[in-house]
Amino acid sequence: MHCVRKVTDDLYWVGANDKRLHLFESIHPIEDGVSYNSYLLMDEKTVLFDTADWSVGRQFCENVEYVLNGKPLDIMVINHLEPDHAASINEIILRYPDVKVVSTEKAWLLMNQFNFGVEEENFIMVKEGDTMKFGKHEVTFVAAPMVHWPEAMVTFDLTNGVLFSADAFGSFKSLDGALFADEVDFRNEWIDEARRYYTNIVGKYGPQVMALLKKASAIDIKMLCPLHGPVWRKDIPWLLDKYIHWATYTPEEKGVMIVYASMYGNTMNAAQILAAKLHEKGFHNVHMYDVAETHVSYLIGQAFKLSHIAILSVTYNLNVFPPMQNFIDDMKRLNMQKRVVGVVENGSWAPQAGTLICEELDEMKQMTVLNEQVSLLSAVNKMTADELDGLADSIIESMKQDY
Template structure:
């Protein structure tokens, strides 16, 4: 059964959902699945904006057939060549062999890397500022390289103010039939997942996101159609402001994320004691994570959200406890910066964790150390509580700006 919705006269959502997929990119947990959005414009000329993952091919082709009603497809616009969006290009071309596939040089290079079909005769090259008239509707092409792949483009439909934004402004989480932001509790259902999506998928490329903001800053955007998640037609300012802040690596709010590694519970006990002391001092919005249990993508999301971080971990095999080492590696790879950090190490006979965590954070930009780092010997004893009190005082003073 087809499943489509009109989002503007002559413009339709023709995407679908995959609630069976457990790991996005075989990396990131999907509690509520994911949507793959695609759009069809039925004007004097017809155009599809991006396709979908091959996991939902049957549903997708049925959607197209229902709306096309035997018409020819004139254009297939490829804004993003990642397989979850280009998985049906070949199927579209087989059904519409005369279709013009619209992309840039990098798009077609990547197509040749992923697929065997020769589409040379179908190719239509476009670049920054080029426009494509479909009749009443007109698409202006905006190059957005490295948001978050090198070939990425966006399209601005100049008559309706619709921005087809590729992966930007998207989120994890399947759609529920309500495809617009004003039809759902976006903050309740999607915002946390939108941040997790941004931080882990796009986060490294903040400078490139800022470049796109400069390009679209003068556009009168009325609607944002991403390739994942709800369409924005009401509270565009919410997601635009958050993307601006996230891409500047600015914390959304003051708060503390404590993430620890623990072998036998001693480091965990210290982390919990610190959280309790911070709460006693009036600090709110404290998040505590065991790095061995919680997937790094969730911790990274809160690292993007909050201003202060506390890392606590033991030495392991003369190095840093592996899950903590992995998390810090991901933070470095994603370009995390502009945070205030406190560090607690632990060891029984040879100390390495404290030194290695300090080095990892020093390699990140503008990471300010708050309080004195200290290194426990197996377990923090009652007569050493003053060290934790001093650290809690320093963190609380910074968070509360005392």
């Protein structure tokens, strides 16, 4: 049975939700599922914007068939070739063999690599600035390379101001019957998952995202239709502001992320002491994470949000504790920058973690490492407790700078 929502005049959401997938891209936990969004325009020409992952292929195809209601499918615009949006291309072509597929030159290469079944005579290659008219609706295509694949583009409907934004402005979480961002409590219940989606999937490509945002600022966007998450028809400037922060690696707010690696509880105790001292001194936007218990994608999301990171790690085989090393490596891979960092190490006979962490932070852009570094020998004592107090003072003092 179909599950369809009307987006606006002539435009329908024909995507599907996946509540059974537990790992997005086989790496990121999605406890609340994910949506695969596809949109069908009913004009003089019928136009499908992207498809869906094959895991929801049956539902997606039923939705398309229902909206078409016996009409042929004329055009399929593919903004992004990643299989969670393109895997059903084959099935659409089998069902509607006369459909013309519209996308970029690089997308054509990827279509062949993935064996998506597109014949050359049915492919229409477009580039930035090209337009197509489907009846009363006319669209233009905007290149979005490395947001977050090289073939990506977005499509802007000049008639009604709808931007089909590919993976930009998306989010984890299943829609569960909702469609629009104003139908859910996005600012409280969705923003963390939208941030985690962006930072882990697209976060490395901040300059490319800013280039797309600059192009977007020149068009009169009335609605954002991403490939994951809700459609935006209100508060679009608020969402764009979030993206500007993320794409420029600018903290959203002043706050401290305390992330610790502890084998027997002593480094965890140091983290608790540091957090307590921050609260005692009147600073309360403090968030604590056990790096061994928290998936790194959540840690990355918080690192993009907050201005300060306190890293406390036990030394392990004369190196950084492996899950902490993974977090630091991920920050480097995603080009994390512009953060103030406090470092605390622990070791019983040869503490090395602090030195190694600082070396890695030095390789990252605009990362300020506070001088009040703390070295524990097995457990916190009176002297190191005082040093943690000094680190808390240093963190709070550094909050005076602007973001």
